[in-house]
Amino acid sequence: MTLTTVESAPPRLVPADAGPARRVRVIHFCPWAGRLQDGGTFLAGLPQLDLRPRVADPDNADLMRMARLDCDWHAENVRALGSMSGEGVEFLPVQAVGVAGILDVLATTVAPLEERWFVISGQHPQMLGDTGDRLLAAYAKRGIRVLYYAFDEASRTMPCFASIAPHLSVLIHDESPLAPNGRRALRPDCVVIHRSWVANLEPFAAPFCREPAERILFLGSKLGLTAHRQRQIDFLRARFKDRFTAICDHSMPVGERGELGRFKAAFCPEGRKFASPAMRATHTDRPFWSGCLGMAPVSEDSRQGGRLEELHDAGLIWRYPHGDLKGLAEACERALASSEEERLRVYRHFNGHETIGAVVAGAIQSVAAAKEL
Numbered sequence: 001m002t003l004t005t006v007e008s009a010p011p012r013l014v015p016a017d018a019g020p021a022r023r024v025r026v027i028h029f030c031p032w033a034g035r036l037q038d039g040g041t042f043l044a045g046l047p048q049l050d051l052r053p054r055v056a057d058p059d060n061a062d063l064m065r066m067a068r069l070d071c072d073w074h075a076e077n078v079r080a081l082g083s084m085s086g087e088g089v090e091f092l093p094v095q096a097v098g099v100a101g102i103l104d105v106l107a108t109t110v111a112p113l114e115e116r117w118f119v120i121s122g123q124h125p126q127m128l129g130d131t132g133d134r135l136l137a138a139y140a141k142r143g144i145r146v147l148y149y150a151f152d153e154a155s156r157t158m159p160c161f162a163s164i165a166p167h168l169s170v171l172i173h174d175e176s177p178l179a180p181n182g183r184r185a186l187r188p189d190c191v192v193i194h195r196s197w198v199a200n201l202e203p204f205a206a207p208f209c210r211e212p213a214e215r216i217l218f219l220g221s222k223l224g225l226t227a228h229r230q231r232q233i234d235f236l237r238a239r240f241k242d243r244f245t246a247i248c249d250h251s252m253p254v255g256e257r258g259e260l261g262r263f264k265a266a267f268c269p270e271g272r273k274f275a276s277p278a279m280r281a282t283h284t285d286r287p288f289w290s291g292c293l294g295m296a297p298v299s300e301d302s303r304q305g306g307r308l309e310e311l312h313d314a315g316l317i318w319r320y321p322h323g324d325l326k327g328l329a330e331a332c333e334r335a336l337a338s339s340e341e342e343r344l345r346v347y348r349h350f351n352g353h354e355t356i357g358a359v360v361a362g363a364i365q366s367v368a369a370a371k372e373l
Contacts, residue, residue, distance in 0.1 A: 023113055024364060025092040027105055027144075028081050029120040031127060032071040033098035036105055039078045042096040046075055072254045076200045077356060081119060083202040084361040091361070099127055106138055117169075117364060121149040121197075123158050132160050136167035145169040147363060149356070151197040155182030165190075170363045191367055196307050198359055199288035203351040206258035208294045210340055216332055217263040217295065218246040219286060228323070229269050235325045236267060236332065243336075257293065264343075265318075265335035266290035268299045287317055291350030296335035296343055298328070316346050 032049070033042055051067045052058035075096075082094035092114065097105060110116065118139055125132055125148065136146055147170040148154075155161050155178045165171075165185035172193045177183070186192065218233060225233075225248055236244045245263070260266075268286035287297040287308075297317045299308055312319045318335045320327035352358065 021088050021090040022115055023090050023092060023111070025095065025114055025116045026081050026084070026360070027095045027097055027116060027118050028078050029102075029118065029124055029127075030074050030078055030096050030098060031124060032074055033078075033096040033101070035101035036095060036097040036108065037101075039082050039094035039096045043075060043079060046072065069253065073200070076254050077121065079202055080200045080356045081360060082357075084357040086361045086365050089361070089365060099129075102128060102135060105144065106142060110143075116144045117147055118144050119147045119149065119360060122151060123154065125160055125164050126158060128160075128164075133163035133167065136164055140167050145367070147360060148172070149197070149360065150174065153179075155179040161185075169367055172359065172363060191363060193359075193363060193366075195359060196288075197285045198354045198356055199285055199292045199350065200356045201289070201292050201351075203292070203355050203357065206261055206293050208344060208347050209261040212262050212264040212294070214243060214336055215263050216240060216244045216265045216267055216298070216336065217260060217290075218244070218248070218267040218269075219252065219260070219289075220246070220248050220269075232267075232269060232325070232328060235328065239329050240332065257289070260290075261294040263295055264338070265332060266293075266295040266297050267332065268297050268317075287311070288350055288354045291316065291346045291354060294343055294347040296338045296346065298331045298335050300328075314349075315342070316349055 027036070028039070030042070032051075032054075049071065051064065051071060055063050055067045057063055078094060078096045084091045084094075105116075105118065118136075128135055139146060146164075146168050148164070148168050150158075150171065150173045153175055154173065155175055161179075161182050162185040165182060166187055168186060168190050170191045170193070171186060172195050174194070174196045176194065178192075216236065218236070220229070233246050233248075237246070244267075266286065266289075268290055287299045290297040299317050299319060301308065301312075301319045301321050308317065308319070311317045318331045318338075320331035
């Protein structure tokens with residue numbers, strides 16, 4: 001197999017008369033971080049970070065391994081946000097902060113014309129505690145904008161959603177629709193974007209494999225092995241035999257994910273909450289990871305419409321009907337038969353548009369555009 005680094009498109013230059021670029025500093029809340037610090041310093045210290053105080057049973061090797069995987073996964077968000085770029089915006093070095101440092105954000109001296117954004121994701125607003133709404137209000141008073149990248153059903157399952165909603169400048173969510181009470185709590189000028197959680201990868205960090213093995217990979221979690229998913233995995237094992245590999249052990253070290261492009265196709269089933277009416281158009285981040293790594297993503301058609309349908313129509317994923325094993329096999333065969341040109345197109349699109357950095361950078365730019373109208 002041949003691994004090849006494929007460069008992204010050259011950055012667009014801002015005309016000399018376009019005025020000074022916005023100077024944007026992103027402060028990312030990471031559950032494994034502590035006091036406010038430079039993102040690069042946080043990432044450099046991760047290998048030596050003692051996770052034992054944060055694990056219920058530090059003598060349990062399995063729990064410690066899962067904690068390390070979780071820590072590294074969330075830290076990749078810091079790296080991905082640190083790679084952001086955008087026309088007319090100078091993204092300053094990203095900062096990382098955890099629960100212990102949330103007040104540091106208010107005490108930090110801000111350089112002139114520096115625009116600050118507090119970026120938080122998942123169900124992490126709950127970690128801010130009972131005074132999270134007052135904290136975000138204080139951030140807003142200091143001119144710090146808040147971007148919340150939610151997934152799962154935050155407006156329905158996160159108790160503090162309605163209280164923090166009035167302080168958001170941007171909400172990126174994956175519910176269709178948002179809970180009515182949560183929607184009403186948002187400010188009229190809040191930019192609301194319906195978009196799934198994508199790949200927390202630095203774009204083009206993984207080389208493109210021009211000659212991958214004619215094999216299918218499933219990368220999943222023990223927690224997500226529902227009867228429906230297990231049925232699909234068993235079917236693929238029986239159908240493709242040694243051409244199918246399933247990794248169902250929560251996750252894998254971040255440093256090893258770049259090598260997954262040696263597989264030609266990736267089986268990416270439906271989202272974890274498929275049975276929930278608000279989440280039937282959603283999915284995990286696996287299709288986006290797979291595309292960024294250069295694999296052909298095979299994904300279930302959870303419901304007609306939504307983001308998956310857009311990607312399917314654009315020829316960027318390989319679809320099959322929900323629960324249709326024959327359709328699954330046919331989609332996998334098509335993915336295995338995909339050409340280098342098709343996979344390279346997928347690789348370039350997903351790295352260019354379907355990473356957290358690209359989505360957040362675009363959202364931040366959209367706020368400025370909205371305020372200038």
